[in-house]
Amino acid sequence: METAPARRPGELSFEARRRLFLVGAVGLAALLLSGLSGLPDYRDVTPLYGQVINGVAVEERSTTAVVTAVNFDYRGFDTLGEEFILFAAALVLVLLLRRLGEERRGRLDRLPRHRHTTSAAVRLTCVALVGPTVLLAIYITMHGHLTPGGGFQGGVIAATALLLVYLGSDYATMRRLRPMALVETAKAAGAGSFVLIGVAGLIVAGSFLENFLPLGTPGELVSAGTIPLLSLAVGIEVAGAFVLLLSEFLDQLLVIRRKRGGGA
Amino acid sequence: MSFLPYAVAVWICLVGLYGVVTSRHLVHTIICLSVVQSSTYVLLLAVGYRKDSVAPVFIDIPRDTPAVDPVVQALTLTDVVVGGAVTALLLAIAVQIEKHLDTLDPDELDPLRD
C-alpha cells in the first residue's frame, strides 16, 4: 500500500489536504450546480448566436460546414490564438526535450532493428495504411468547408501516419522519414501563413482576417474564399506540430540515455 | 433528465480535481488535469445541443433544417487544442523532472518548499 509522504511540521498532512479539498469540492459542486440550474433544458434551445450563424453562414460564406465557417471566418481570430498555443507548446517541447550536456544520442546503428516483436501482419497493415492515411488527411483538410473536418482534424491524421511508420517498421526508418528541419519549418510556415492571409485581408478588404477572395458556389471544392486556405495553413501547422510532439517524445523514450546508465 | 449532461460535466470536473489533489504520480496528475479540462467539452456541447436537430452541415439537406449550435462546437475544438497543448507541455516537464530528480511523486519534489 502507499505510504503517506513525509511532511514537515505545519504542512498539511495528506489526509488533511484531502479533507480540505472535500470541503471545497462540496462547495464548488453546489456552486456549479446552482448556476447550471439556471440554464434551460439542454434539449430545448439553440443559443441565439448559433441560430443566427446557422441561418446565414451558407449564404454569406458559401460554406456548407458551418463549424468550419465559424472557425476560420466568423471567429477566425480565436483560431489564430489557438494556432499559436500549439506553436508555443511545440517550441517549448523542443527546448524541454533537447539533449542536455549529460545526455548523449544513442548511436543509430545500435538501435534495435526489426526485433520482430511485432508480427508480419501488423507490420504489413501499418505500412499499407500509411498512404491512405496521408490521403485521408489531405481530403479532410481540403474539404473542411464542405463536410465535417478541416485543418486540425486533417493535421492530426497526417501526423498519425508517422506513428504508423514507427509501428510498422522501426525507429531508424521513421527517423529517415522525418527531416526535423523541414518539419519545424513547415510548422512555422503554416502558422506564419495564417497570419499573412489575415494581413492580406487587411490590405485588400480593410479588416484583419477579412475574407477577401471570391466566395463561389456553396458545395464546390473551390469556394468559400480564404476559408480553405486558412484550413490548409492550419493543417500544415498542426501536422508539423504533432509530428514534432510525437517524435520528441519517442526520442526521449528510445534514443536519449542518461549517463548514469539508466537506459531507455 | 433535463439536467443530466450538466451534472455529468460537474462530476467530471470534480473527480478530476480530486485526482489532481491526491495524485502520487505526476503523469497521473497531468492526466487528471486533462479530465478536469474535458468537463468543459461536455458542458459546452450540452449548452449547444437541441433535440431532433442535425449536425450543422448543410451539404445535402435543406438550409432551414434545425441544426445544433455550431459555435459551441468551434469553441470546443479550440478548447481541445488548448488542452492538448497544455498536456504535451506538462508531460515534457514531467520527463525532465524525472531525469533530474529521479522521482515522479509530486510529494517528493521539494526544491520549492518554503
Add this chain to the structure above:
Amino acid sequence: MNSILFATDLAELAPLTVAGPFLLAAVLAARLPVPFQRRHAELVAAAGALLVAVLCLLLLRETLDSDAPVVSQIGGWQPRGDGVVVGINFALDSLGATLALLAALLVGTSLVFAWRSFDAVGPTFHALILVFLGALTGFALTGDLFNMFVFFELMSVSAYALTAYRIERPESLQGALTFAITNSVGAVMILFGIALLYGRTGALNLAQVGEALAQQSSDELVVVSFALITAGFLVKAAIVPFHFWLADAYAVAPTPAAIVFTGVMSDLGIYAVARIYLTVFQAPLAPHVEGLRAVLVAFAVLTALVGAVMALGQDHLKRLLAFVTISQIGLALIGIGLLTPAGGAGATLLIPADGLLRAGLFVCLGAVLHRCGSVYQSRLHGRGRVLPRVFPILFVAGTLGLAALPPLGAFPGKAIIEEAAAEVGYGWTAAVFLLATALTAAALLRAGARVFLGWGPVAVARTDPREPPTEDSELTGSRGRVPTPMFVSAAVLIVAGLLVTAVPGAVDDAQRSAHLFADRNVYAAAVLGRPVPAPDPIHFVHIGDTAVVLGVVTVLATLVLSAILLERIRLPFRLPRSVMRAAEASFTRLRRQHSGQIGDYVAWATVGFALLGALFAAAT
C-alpha cells in the same frame, strides 16, 4: 498630420499588435536556409516589440481623444441590425491601450536585458517572448469573452514555457509545473462561467452579453458565472488563496521573463475582472454592489497582508520580490474592488508604476545574481559591494517609489484609491495600505542594506545539501562586470516607474479613462454600432493633504521598521516572550502552507472557488 486614410484605418490596424509579433515569431522559429544568427533573432524580436509599442502609442493617443471606445471589427464583421455580433472585435479604450503599451515596453526592456548576453538557445526564447507579447496585447484589447479566454490560455502557455526555460534547474521545472496546473484549473472555471453566460444569453461579445443581462434581474446563474469568471482570473492575479503558484514560478523564472510577469501579467488578471464586471455584470448586479465590494475588498486586503508578511520572511531575493508582487496586486485589487470609477482610476495609476518598479528591482537582482552567484540574502551579506554604486542607488530609489514617496511612483495611485475608498465608507483601507506598503518596502530595504552594505546581523545560511554553493548566471560571458544592457534596463524601468504617474495631467487622464471604462452604455453603443450617448459627468477625486501626510508617514514607517530589523535601532522595550513565540508559530504555519505541492495548491484553490462563490451568493 492625420491623413484621412490613416485616421480611419488606425483602429483596423489594432489586430496587428497581435498578428505582428506572431508573424515574427513564426519567422524566428522557421529553420531558414540562410545562416540565422543570434543577433538576427534579437533584431527581429526588437522590431516586434517596437512595432507593438508604436501601434499602442498611436492607439492610446486616439483613445484619449475619443469619447467612446474605438472599435476594430476583425474579419470585417459589422454587428447585425438585430444587435447580434457574429465576429470578434477589439474595443479599444485608453486603459486597454495603456496595458498593451506597458506590455510592449516591458518586453522591449527584457530584450535589452537579454541583448547579446542572455544564455539563449537558438531563437526559441525570442520567439516565445514575441508570442507572449501578442497574447498580452490581445488579452488587453479584445472585446469578446471566449477570445479573452483564448488569449488568457496563450498568455499562460507561453508563460509556463518561459518559466521552465532553464530546464537544467529542477526548481524551474517544478515552478512551471505548479504554475501550469493551478492556472489551468483557473481557466476551467473561467470557461464554466463563459458557458453559463452563453447558455443564458446566446452571445459571446462582451457588449452583447451585457445588453442581454441588462434586460433581466440577477439570479443564481448570473451570480455564479460572475463568481467563476472572477475566481479564474484571480488565480492569474494570485489573490489569496490562489496565490501559491506565483512565488514558486516568479522566483525561478529567468529574469527577462520575470520582468514581464511581474510588470504586467499579474495585473492583467485584475484588469480582466474589472473589464468583465463593468461590461457584462454591471447592470444586473448593480443593486448588490455593496455586498460584492465587501467581498472583493476582503480578498484584496487578505492578499495584501499575507503577501507583505511572507515577503518579510524570505531569504531568497526573487521569492521576496514575488511576494511583494502578490501584496501589491492585492492593493491594486482594493482599488478595483471598490467598483467605483474613482477606485478604478487609482488602480490605473498604481498598476503601471508598481509594475515598472518591480520589474526594475528584478533587473537589479539579475545583476546581483550575475556578479555574486547567489540570490540568498544570507549568503550575500555585504557581497553586493562589488556591484557598481549605481545599483544600490537604483534599488533604494525603486523601493522608495514602491513605498509611495510623494509625489513619485505608487503615490498618486495609492492616494486616489484611499480617497475613493473613503467616499464609499472604506476609509480604513488606508491603514491596510500603510501596513502592507511599509512591510513590503521594509523587507526590500532590509534586503538591499544587507546585500549592498553588509548591514544587520550575519544570518546563518540555510544549509541545504542540494543547493549548489553558487548559482549559474543567466548570462554568458564574464562575471567580472555587469553588462551595460543590464544597467540600462534597470535604470530605464526604475526611472520610468518613478515618473510615469508624476507627469502633470496623469491623475486627471486616469480618471477620465476610468470613467469611460466604467460607462457600460457608451461601451455597448460603440460596439453595437448605435449612436453613442453622452457620457455621465465625471466626478473628479483630488489628492488631499492627508494623503501626502500618509505617504510621508508610510515612508518614515518603512525606514524605522527596516532600521529595527537591521538592528540599527533597538526597541526601548521587549515584547513578551509568549507573544513572540505565538507570532513566530503562526508565521511558520502560514509559511509552511507554501509547500510547493500541487495537491495542496489545488485543494486551497478549490476552497477559494467555493468560498468566493458562497460569499458572492450571500452578498446578492
